[in-house]
Amino acid sequence: MRVILIYPPCFYDRPGDEDHTIMPIGLYYIASYLLENGHKVSLINGHNVSYSKEYFCQLIQEEKPDVVGFSVFNANRVNALKGVKWIKHINRQIITIFGGVAATFMAEDFLTYCKELDYVVCGEGEITLLELVNCLQSKDRNIEQIKGLAFRQKDEVIFTPSRGFISDLDSLPNPAKYFTYNHVLLSRGCPYNCSFCASPRFWQRRCRFHSPAYFVEQLKLLYSKGVNFFYVSDDTFTFKKEYVLEVCERICKEKLPINWFAISRVDALDEEIVKAMRKAGCIQISFGLESGSLKIRNIFNKHIKEEDAVKSFYLCKKYSILPRAYFIYGSPGENEQTIEETLNLIEKIKPINSIFYILHLFPGTKLYDEFRTKNLIKQESLNKNPEDILYFELDPNLTKTDILRFGKKLRNYFYSNLPRYVLDMELSSDKEFYLHHADFLSRLAMTFSHGDFAQNKYLKNQEEVAWELFVRSLKFSITERAFLGLGILAQKRGDYKSSISILQKGLKYFPKSKHLKMCLGVSYLNCGDKKNAKECFKPFVHIDPKAKDYLRECR
Template sequence: MKLLLISANRERDPYPVFPIGLSFLVTPLTQAGHDLTVLDLCFEKEPEAAVSGLLAEHKPQAVVISLRNLDNVTWPESRSYLSGVTNLITICQTHAPVIIGGSGFSLMPLEILAATGADYGVVGEGEEILPRLLSYLEQGLDVSGLPGVVHGGATTFVPSLPVSGVGTPERSLFKVGHYHQEGGMANVQTKRGCPFFCTYCTYPLLEGRAVRLRPIPDILAEIRSLVDDHGVSYLYFVDDIFNYPPAFAADLCRAMVAERLPVKWSAFINPDFMTPELMDDMLAAGCDAVEFGSDSGSPAMLKSLHKSFTVEDLRRASLLCHERGMDFAHYLLFGGPGETRETIMESFSLMDELQPTAVIAMTGIRIYPNTVLYRTALHDGLITPSTQLLEPVFYISPHVKDFFADLITSEAMKRRNWVAPGLEVNTSSAMLDAIRLFKVKGPLWKMIKSLGRSHHRPLGGC
């Protein structure tokens, strides 16, 4: 079949993100004999015109749309992407049936399929089931029994199955250099699956709890291709936790050293598994910054959010970074179940003690179905079973809702190294665009060291 693959993501804050999920589909679709055309809407000034043009030019027999996120997951300045995707689907359906998938779609597949009017949907990983769905469609077969496939009017579907082996993304149809130039880094995934139990997290829902590792030679070959074929000099490992399993992370780092790969990189780290030996391996392999998914500096909140580590683990991991000169950021989530003024101030106090390069503070926690946080929100009366979650809904503890934004803003403004995206503290779209003009490589939060003072754009201001 002639297929048009569309990456619907147009979000560029804080970085434009290469559509790695869609690139994983290229090889299995090509091997199944399909003729592919790719349209990435991230840098298109007129996306609907771009879609219409390719539909007329290539006349695809089916359109596959990848939905990475439903919204920007930021309170109170939230942006939903659903209406834009619905418009794209309407345009495409004048030419061919539309199949929608991606991590955003997989969170609420039946609801999104009904809201957007797409013809079919693929839940979870699509490398194996999407070629089967296309084969069924070509033969006119009933698709209702295919695992992970939903179709118009369906109220249930057979659960999706994880792929038997994680392959290698094929990037040749995409503008990799554009992302490296505009976003300062290229993304690499080394594994799928998350065995942890954070109350709000969707990774186990999307990828399962069993960790599936990619072969290290395949990862090295991918990085070598990014360097040699696309001029990439900085990587971001997009695994939910780079350093788990620790032995795999260490083996990968040592292999990168042996391969003499000329790249710098950063990754998301769990402090519970950070040892001096692993950090030395990471430094030797080119790591120059790490991001901790800390969530809170309060022992009570770490327990409430079902984190696997303690405040002492945060102290120990931060000290390792200081001792080795590693830039590091702590990501915090404020407002979860049980959050109070006292627990908020515990987080500020701990960050003052740890002195990271940056603190990224997210306010409110996005509620998704089938998570522990969803059940807590139901129990606490913040939502009901009929609450529509396609548009962003956030958990904000009843104990802090009356002063939440003001407290976070006022305290963050006292500290040069804090960034609060939803509250526009030390960040805004205009500020990020200005920083990108300097062609910064790596996380933009590293630039916070050069800020003379804290900046804040009041909500609703210019």
């Protein structure tokens, strides 16, 4: 059969948050599984197309699908429902299917309120969807025998028995054979039981792993297609230490020149893991700390210790991995005191990046179930809330004004102290990590001079911080990025002579660097030295339109 799998866009735009635009890795696995079993599959990322009825008309006319499936989570469910309605309006013979976390926990709601939706795949999707597609293709449609499925029978929503998890993840086709992407997984599931997260119920607190060999082979295939940066999306990448060390060892043995981000817990990390991950290209680890208040962490079932948090953040900085902290505010019992406790924790761990979220209640989480049981969340909220349900809206002790004040206080404290956290970092004196230190500091400097921190309204003196970081970077090792950054900052100051001196020094180490030469040409041009500027731009006129424009200015 011809199948289209779609990842709908979120209902609201999320400026600055790119994670939500990335196709879920699960869709690549499901598509690969269908392909290897003889079906034709197309993948559509709704964030990259004009998501509209007109687009679906054209898509259906060109692809002529038998089945269209949607990957659904809470924030994109409205657009998923729109897509289903558009499809049935265009061609009622097309079978429509939902899958994903929100679809699993809202299957009855979706099937009740959306008559255009035919099936919901509940839980892990590969085998269930394949069996469903095979069944639809055959004349004998014994749908009730397929495990892990929900559908309507007359006016009743039917759930078939749940399907067990795939025991051997390596038995699944490697999606990198068919697709190019940069979100990867070593494992599925999480053993922890956070009350704000749907993972415990979706994965039943079980954690299954690919072999390190399978995982690194996937990285190799993707690298051969031009991917050199990865998001390792495991809930807790470092949960199985021996696998992490083997993965890192294999990456180093293969000499894969890649960088990657990972997610961990502060109680699932030690110095050996951090060192191995940095050598293998890891440059950022994110940790969910949620709150500095023990009372709130207990409500969240987030049983971590402050001393573990302090140690993990220290180790990451020591070996040049950027530690990022996730915090949640607007929680049950939140008040000025608990916010102060979070500020105290921030001061203790001194993170190099922090993300602050308002508490949302997601279907499938313990918190959501508690409030729905108390009848505080109505079934009709599916239609009334375009995206998420904010906890504070259900709590008479919290107001929108409180939430805005808490968020501003947290962000202001973190960003106003971030320059100090950055400049006070203690990096390892082990020379084996000097190249990593130089890379880390120059990357971080770029974040202050050109990246996210450069435009942050809470931050001050970004360029001064960036200058210091670039200088420190060069003390560990020579990097093109550091010379380029210093050259650009000198230009911004109007000190073109210093810029020329810095860039000329950089070119002694990196004589073929286009970036350094182009930057040098700009400094010459601003000094009125068109002759030398022309020599800088000439080599690149055929590969960079900017070089051609600059060359015209040299006449």
